[in-house]
Amino acid sequence: VKKVAVIGAGIAGISAAIRLQSKGYKVSVFEANNYPGGKLTAFEGKGYRFDMGPSLFTMPQFVEELFEITGRNSKDYFDYIRKDVVCNYFFEDGTTFTAHAKPEDFAAEAEAVFNVDKKVVLDYFERSKTKYDLTAGLFLEKSLHQFSTYLNSQTIKAIFNLSVLDINSTLNEVNEKLIKEPKLVQLFNRFATYNGSSPYLTPGIMSMIPHLEQHFGTYFPKGGMHQITMSMYNLAKELGVEFYFESKVEEIITDRNRAVGIKVKNKTLPFDIVVSNADVVPTYRKLLPKHKAPEKTLAQPRSSSALIFYWGIKHSFENLDLHNIFFSEDYKTEFDYIFNKKTVHHDPTVYINITSKDEPTDAPDGCENWFTMINVPSNTGQNWDSIIESARTNVIKKLSRLLHKDIEALIEYEFVLDPRGIESKTQSYQGALYGASSNNKFAAFLRHPNFKRSIKNLYFCGGSVHPGGGIPLCLLSGKIVSELIEISH
Ligand code: FAD
Structure with a gap:
């Protein structure tokens, strides 16, 4: 039986692990954090539950497929409503x-x-x-x-x-x-x-x-977005995939241009196949220091990142739903600030996701859990503390104006996540949400492939490689990797 090491328990890594384990490979997943899911995780504070990262769920068939190929009914593990x-x-x-x-x-x-x-x-x-x-x-x-x-x-x-x-x-x-x-x-x-x-x-x-x-269609998973991760994680464990948490991989070991194992906690572990679900930039810079990196690919400008205020709001707004957008007046200038000036405009478009609209237990009675996000540039060393301070003031002013209510007075819980935090929690280069941006027509061809011609037995999945970021594409990258491995091994 061929042994596979997956580096990272993001959804692409877990999806590749499920597919490979079900095909008879012996899969072990090594994750730096003490939880699965990478960006797709959740947390609680003061009686409120928040999904930390993704909030929009499309193409649920790609999740269902993982259960179907292993002879299970996805509804026994995971359910969702259509909006x-x-x-x-x-x-x-x-x-x-x-x-x-x-x-x-x-x-x-x-x-x-x-x-x-x-x-x-x-x-x-x-x-x-x-x-x-x-x-x-x-x-x-x-x-x-x-x-x-x-x-x-x-x-x-x-x-x-x-x-x-x-x-x-x-x-x-x-x-x-x-x-x-x-x-x-x-x-x-x-x-x-x-x-x-x-x-x-x-x-x-x-x-x-x-x-x-x-x-x-767009969907909402019962129990929140985090259930996507948890249902996949439970399925993987049931199939016999082994997970090692707090196990940051330090190097991908190669021998005569073949991946032959990984180094974790200073120990070398042999494997037949290595799949990196870590962002492709640190995969080269940190895990493959002796190999020539594809500099042109790695130099592609990053996608935007996010500044998120997770707010516990002690009020219920009749005119809001699960997804809400408050547009800026000058969209062109907003994007010019993000991608050229690499900072945040004073009138940003604000997105509010409120899962308590569909899952009332996510907030105390009469209250709402607001995931309040604006698009910001990826982290290239900006003064985030000062950006956050003015963005917070501007966002609150804008929402108070459009919702006719003093929002500041309603905030009873707050947690803030910025590109630095996204980068340190998931190792995503510059805290970008979707790897490289698609700001030119060749972007699809400039993403890193799911394999590497010059290092055999090494594969890549996740939002920073082909076909791209977001839940559906990450799940597809896990599928492509498992198909490539099956053809060659
Ligand atoms: P990631 O989630 O990036 O996880 C990679 C994992 O690898 C991490 O757990 C990390 O700890 C681990 N790792 C890295 N290096 C190592 C190492 N050396 N050793 C061990 N482990 C390592 N997508 C949508 O579809 N809809 C949305 O609404 C949406 N909104 C988003 C909002 C936010 C705020 C964010 C942050 C993302 C959003 N996305 C959305 C994008 C989506 O979350 C990602 O595309 C997807 O979750 C990325 O999955 P991934 O498999 O690439 O891995």
């Missing part, structure tokens, strides 16, 4: 918009609120579907970097030339052309942030993301 309302949007001039899950309802609301013809919106969703259908199998579900008969440079050239994919314009340009109405353009521009990019730089193909929400 009718995807998000509530608030604009500074008092306009509010309820984004319904059903495309027809969304379009009807867009007509009522923004005076945009229903057909314009429904055509946009249709185009978004075409983009997804044409590219998902190629770019997301396979190892992009292993050229085979169906994917060669000719095919890629052809794809770039397909005008329906909108690869050669920015997302903002595509939205301005197809939607026109400025507020609705801003709303569709926001999808660039789903992988930590700017709508004014990321290619128009990102307009496929609304299809994921509108067609596949």
